[in-house]
Amino acid sequence: MAKAVAVHAVYLEDSTMIHEFNLKRIGPDGLETGHAGIRESFSPRKAVDEILYSANVAGGNRIKILRLLAHGDAGEFNFPGLKGRSSIAREYGGLRGAFAPLARIEIHGCGCASEKDLRTVRDPQTQRKVEVGQYTGDPKGRGLLFLYAVARTFNVPVTGGVDSQGPWDGWSYSGVTVTISPAGKFYAEKPGQRWWDPSSADEEAGREFRRIQKQYIDKKLYVEARIALRVLMATYPTSKEARDAERLVPLGGLEALDKPPPGMATKFE
Known part of the structure; x- marks a missing residue:
């Protein structure tokens, strides 16, 4: 056929x-x-x-x-x-x-x-x-x-x-x-704008999450971090990083990284 x-x-x-x-x-x-x-x-x-x-x-x-x-x-x-x-x-x-x-x-x-x-x-x-x-x-x-x-x-x-x-x-x-x-x-x-190229979006989402972590989360700048994470979620909605961001954006999510519960890492790789 x-x-x-x-x-x-x-x-x-x-x-x-x-x-x-x-x-x-x-x-x-x-x-x-x-x-x-x-x-x-x-x-x-x-x-x-x-x-x-x-x-x-x-x-x-x-x-x-x-x-x-x-x-x-x-x-x-x-x-x-x-x-x-x-x-x-x-x-x-x-x-x-x-x-x-x-x-x-x-x-x-x-x-x-x-x-x-x-x-x-x-x-x-x-x-x-x-x-x-x-x-x-x-x-x-x-x-x-x-x-x-x-x-x-x-x-x-x-x-x-x-x-x-x-x-x-x-x-x-x-x-x-x-x-x-x-x-x-x-x-x-740009990566993330090509609907037919999902792998590039995932790679770029990882790069952006690492930037946010280094620039804001590690420095405890949580207000700025939440703004950047919301943008990441909107730009790369199907990525693993968007799911990680969804856990961190609510009040207390980022703050919990200072004293993570058992089994929860302080960094997202």
């Missing part, structure tokens, strides 16, 4: 990508998923054929979500025939008839939507070095121009990340993403 499916097309350029391809994980949407391993020797036409075969388009299936994985940077994506806005192979237009209604493409490559090359900074919470990009909404930004060229070629909306990405557990995104339609309409979304 024909159905709408997902396809995960991974450029097998190094051991990291090969490992991810071999895991053959489905996305958070739970759709039946085809897995296409794209080799360095593949032409764009061969890559298109591999994607069509993985989706079983010949059997009547249609692609609801096409996820593409390769390394990247601002306006760049190291995928055969999709390396930059001026070098997108016209052969990919052959996939237009394979998409289901309301289909989309997710480009999972570091910084593809960034306006400038990624730069290394130190995360203030974890003190680990991370690579971040830049997005100001400039319609002439390198990342947005690239995504627009991809959207016009495939004739479906395309999403890419601004910052570095990975690991790709559950095919989630880290940080801000940018989506653009073939008509040129674009918007940015």
Whole structure:
């Protein structure tokens, strides 16, 4: 029976990508998923054929979500025939008839939507070095121009990340993403705003809870802590941290942390 499916097309350029391809994980949407391993020797036409075969388009299936994985940077994506806005192979237009209604493409490559090359900074919470990009909404930004060229070629909306990405557990995104339609309409979304990416919301909720704990709870600034916890509950309502916040917000909840009852930790990890 024909159905709408997902396809995960991974450029097998190094051991990291090969490992991810071999895991053959489905996305958070739970759709039946085809897995296409794209080799360095593949032409764009061969890559298109591999994607069509993985989706079983010949059997009547249609692609609801096409996820593409390769390394990247601002306006760049190291995928055969999709390396930059001026070098997108016209052969990919052959996939237009394979998409289901309301289909989309997710480009999972570091910084593809960034306006400038990624730069290394130190995360203030974890003190680990991370690579971040830049997005100001400039319609002439390198990342947005690239995504627009991809959207016009495939004739479906395309999403890419601004910052570095990975690991790709559950095919989630880290940080801000940018989506653009073939008509040129674009918007940015933070973690927690992407209803289709619940893992990113959970990760961001954890970061926010740790910030609140360090900045307010540990210093016994309970009024400020309750305000921040209510915002967290509203922003990330399905997260574990929202449930923890719900226990702490009522009068006495935070104060009880000074003398916790047996079995109750003083910190939430």
